[in-house]
Structure formats: C-alpha cells, structure tokens
Amino acid sequence: MLEITLSVLIVVGALFTFIGSLGLARLGDFYTRLHGPTKATTLGVGALLIASVLYFSTRDEGLSLHEILVTLFLFITAPVSAHLLAKAALHLRVPSIAPPPAEAEDPLADTRARAGD
Amino acid sequence: MNLRLLPHPILTPVLAVIWLLLVNSLSPGQILLGLLLGWAIPVFTLRFWPEQVRIHKPLTLMRFFAVVMYDILIANLAVAALILAGPKHVKPAFVRMPLDLRTDLGISLLANTVSLTPGTVSAWLSPDRSHLVVHGLKVKDPDALIAEIKRRYEAPIKEVFEPC
Numbered sequence: 001m002l003e004i005t006l007s008v009l010i011v012v013g014a015l016f017t018f019i020g021s022l023g024l025a026r027l028g029d030f031y032t033r034l035h036g037p038t039k040a041t042t043l044g045v046g047a048l049l050i051a052s053v054l055y056f057s058t059r060d061e062g063l064s065l066h067e068i069l070v071t072l073f074l075f076i077t078a079p080v081s082a083h084l085l086a087k088a089a090l091h092l093r094v095p096s097i098a099p100p101p102a103e104a105e106d107p108l109a110d111t112r113a114r115a116g117d
Numbered sequence: 118m119n120l121r122l123l124p125h126p127i128l129t130p131v132l133a134v135i136w137l138l139l140v141n142s143l144s145p146g147q148i149l150l151g152l153l154l155g156w157a158i159p160v161f162t163l164r165f166w167p168e169q170v171r172i173h174k175p176l177t178l179m180r181f182f183a184v185v186m187y188d189i190l191i192a193n194l195a196v197a198a199l200i201l202a203g204p205k206h207v208k209p210a211f212v213r214m215p216l217d218l219r220t221d222l223g224i225s226l227l228a229n230t231v232s233l234t235p236g237t238v239s240a241w242l243s244p245d246r247s248h249l250v251v252h253g254l255k256v257k258d259p260d261a262l263i264a265e266i267k268r269r270y271e272a273p274i275k276e277v278f279e280p281c
Contacts, residue, residue: 022200032254034238035196035236038238039196064141069135079233083239086241090250096209097207101213101250
C-alpha cells in the first residue's frame, strides 16, 4: 500500500515537473514561459517532497521533516526570482506577445523616483 | 514589549522552528540552541528589519493560507492544462493593479502570492508603490482579474498586517 502511494506521488511529481519544463519550450514569449517554472513545478516538487517525507519517516527511526523547509524556501524564492526576471525583461524590452506597460519599460524609473524624493 | 531585548517576537519562534527542522531533532539541547539563535539573529540584524510585524487576526491568516494552498493546487492544474493545450490557447496580458497595501511586508506578501497562484506573475512595482504590474497567462477580463486578486488576497493581507 505504502509503495503504491509512493510510486503514484513520484510519478505525479515527475509528470508536473515535466509539464513545467515543456511549457518552457512550448510557450510563445519570455513572459509566458516564466509561468511554467513558477507554477507547474511547485506541485511537482510538492508531490516529490511528500513522497520523500513518507519514505524516510517509515524507513528510518522517527519523522523526517526536512522537506517542509525545502517547500518553504521554494515558495519564498520562486516568486522572487520570477519577479526579478520579469522586471529585468521589461527593462531590457524583451519581445512580448502582450503589450507591455510603457512606464515599466523605463529603466531609470526607480532612480528618478528616488532622486525626486 | 522590550524592543531592544526582543525586537521581533514573531521571528524568534519561527527561526527556532526552522532550526529544529534543519537539524531534524527535538532534543532539549537543540530546542535551547534554536531559541538562542531565534533570539540572537533578530537582535544582531536589527537594522535589517525596520518594520514591526504584528499579526492582528490569526484566524484570518490561517484562512488566507488555506485559500492560497488550494489556489496553488488549482493553479498548477490550470497552467499544466494550458501548456498541454498549446501556445494558441494562451492569451497573455499585462494588468496594472492599484494597491491598497502600504507596508513592505504587505506588498511583498501580495506579490509572492500573486506569483504562486492562477496564471499570474507579478512583474513590476511602480517606484511610488501605488501599482503592481501583473502578467497573466490567460486574461479574459483584466478588471475581473484585479477584483479577484483584491478580494481573495489583498483584503485578508490588509486585515492581518495593516488594520487602520
């Protein structure tokens, strides 16, 4: 029973991670590609980590909860890196399917706002 | 609350729990060490955390986390389906969303949540912090998207961290 649960979790995790990478290859422009790694992979990695918790908690003595930290750090870092990538892309005027907001393309907006204070 | 001795009452237990998870043990020595680190790190990095964090409605916070977890699950399925359906079904758009939140913590929490949930990534914050530019993977109605983010995420964050 445990082995079936573990295998299902690992296969589901691998599947979602794969779909996330597939999105990276298939989607049209930089900004839509950004969606794949930030989302489809969170569930994939989540499923893999639950499988890891189950496996090590039943095999070794005692609970193994390291994986909660991995989830936590992933949830903190994935959106931050996505945000910075998107911001950098806006400044560099990377080609986009959706019309980008004009003000965000101004690379000096932040500097100017600070100087204006 | 003594600000110099215990500058961030919430950060201390959080750091202690993170320490215990890292060493994967619940022995008294590790708990003590965790509490010591949880106390020392906020004291030594005091200048790094200018804002006092106060949680006003813990129940709303719990409900917010549950909603976000559920949305992450749905977001994954929706984005996976979109990717498999192919690039033709994608209809991306940038949406300019006015912010009600004012504090650094509130805005970063909202931006992180937006990036983790259905087909949206936060892309840009206006220098005066009045607008967040959000990139949506499939946007039918920008106004509906803004209303949804405001109702589901911004309102509870504001209630918990910035009551006026």
